[in-house]
Amino acid sequence: MSISTSAPVIAPRGPAPLGARVRGLRDAVTMLRRDIRHALRFPMMTASGMLVPVLLLLLFAGVFGPALRGTLGALAAGGRVSYIDYLTPGILVMTVGFAAEATAVNVCMDMTEGIVARFRTMPISRMAVLTGQVAGSLIRTMISAAVVVGIAVAMGFRSSASPAEWLAAAGIFALLTLALTWLTVAFGLLAKTPAGANSLSLLPAILPFVSSAFIPAIAMTGGVRWFATNEPFTPVIDTLRGLLTGTAIGDRAILAIAWCAGLSLAGYLWARLLYNRRPPAPRVA
């Protein structure tokens, strides 16, 4: 094989004449396309992130539901309480946690590939790789959430939400996804191996268990109750529940947005720091 000499002679070439912001966006879109291609090629990753929330939904609504309804009924100020209505917002939040876990593993695996070292030597926006991954993860999580809602509806979940409330719920949900995804991207960059990334990001997947996802925090005691009341997932779940099933929201929405914005920013800055500092040491593929 030889390179034909009729190929154009290489001329000095600067970066494309595009504004830095436009270029950054364009690179991020390119990286998003790459991420979507990966996801389509290995749909199992997305599917497995979806599987656990669906199983939990079936387990809690079908198996523990009747027992838990008693507790819930005692706490609720009279009235009919459907446990699946109570549970679904909590399961939605868990969907984010499990999808984020998959993202951490994805990022960690990607960083060990030589291709990321190549990206670093190219005249492209530095954070485009991570932005693309976060955007891809956002899309995947939204799809997972839609599937979970569909199954919940099939199991008897009925929402009282107006289209505007649905939109607001989707917004809160997207905010939470963004927060957890940037955080787990940082986990993925921090961990040396995909297994390490997996166990680090168990945290966002496990934390909703100790929140108002399955039973109200007032049903818990002592330290656990304090924790469940004050952890970031609880206001998000309460807000979603309020929007979807018409329970009281109060100041929970503000708190939820503040938590999500704070975690997003922290996760983004942390991920950026780690990405820029990480030594280029791809393992043998």
Add this chain to the structure above:
Amino acid sequence: MTSNVAGSGTAAVPWILSTPPGRSDFEAWRDEEADPPALIVQVGGTQLRYQLRRIKDLHAMLKEYGDWMPLGNADEQKPAADGTVEAWGRSPGRRLVRVEEGAPRPFRQLCAAGPGGPRAWPTSSTTRATTACARADQPPGGGREGEPGKSPRRRLDLVPASGLQHEPMNELLTSARAAGTQPAVLATGLRKSFGDHVVLDGIDLNIAEGTVFALLGPNGSGKTTTVQILSTLLPADAGAVRVGGHDLGSEPELVRAAIGVTGQFSAVDGLLTGQENLLLMADLYHLDRAEGRRRAARLLGLFDLTEAAGTMAMTYSGGMRRRLDLAMTLAGEPRIIFLDEPTTGLDPRSRRTMWQIIRDLSARGVTIFLTTQYLEEADHLADRIAVLDHGRLVAEGTSGELKRLIPGGHIRLEFGDADALAGAARAVGGITHDDEARTLDIPFDGSVRSIKDLLGRLDERGIAVGGLSVHTPDLDDVFLALTSRPRAETEQDVTQ
């Protein structure tokens, strides 16, 4: 000279009588392949043998004995033509520095000692890499005694250098401009450490545009680190670097636009097909869709990947991955290409293919910076070769120039018994390699006459030669001579 470390009548100059062990010697000892490394030092009339257990011991010794010690037996320590003498020392940063022939050019200049002594030390605020020059044109002194039967020892005046080792960047640029050339890569005083581990200890590079430059060195010598720094992957600790005419520190984006990098580990996306990989590159280089497709198709054709274009890259063979990797590097039409061990792990046929690709690229005016462990590769491809060892460039030049560093090669004589070997060694000198094998290596200038003379001398003494073989020098010899330790002391004489 007034700034002597050891002036006459003061403390004795310590001499290292053996080659200071290197890292590999400590490793060999740890692997139980060799005796513990030792250093023999002579202070005054006393010879001291130091058993060394860690490389730190060596540092401690050098601390004990002062900054600079000439290396080798004083009688054999003849200054080279340019006035340098091999010495070991410690820079203020506690790094060991070896001063010898074949040191990088700026260093040799610094050490050049005319009849009036070394030239004035240039002072500059840039890199303060200190080295020392030793001069041997002074009368004996320093309180040491010559051994009986040997010529009186020369005293070496040790000059603690406060000058700089590296030419300042702007001077290099000015001279390059004057010559009407634009160097593709220009680096001075490049340094990098990971913690305590010094990986690059002051490297100078000047690579002309359109040439093929090979950085040759054993594993762990710092080749990959050099590529990573030059390709903006790693920041350097010190030193000035310009790649493609742009400063690495202040204009990394412009550097990135000018270069293409194929690292040691394949930088392809295994989950994408060959074609998708190339289209990804086209998108990232902001080519329009049609141009991207055209370029991808052309590169797939050039690199024999058209058939595999629709298959995921993770299923590719090593050679195919490497070709795709290089195709992706070329997608941006870089002016300068870095290839880090492009043929490591390839079968011989794929290696030949890769060589052809590199030659074709070079023919199109692309500057190529490649690293390799294979001398053959450097010999075949490179216009200039630099040898990197323990983070320092120990030699630089064309392959011809490097080969000339080891002139003449050697003749190896085999003997039937130890007596014959001993007799021959007395008669003609040379290096006894291995008492068991009873062989003797004698420096050889390549002439028939010198073989005749050698055999004649042995005949006169009635020494029977069992076998004779002639070893002409190749890059392997150069490489081993420059990068391996310890070196036989008498090799000093070989080069006379």
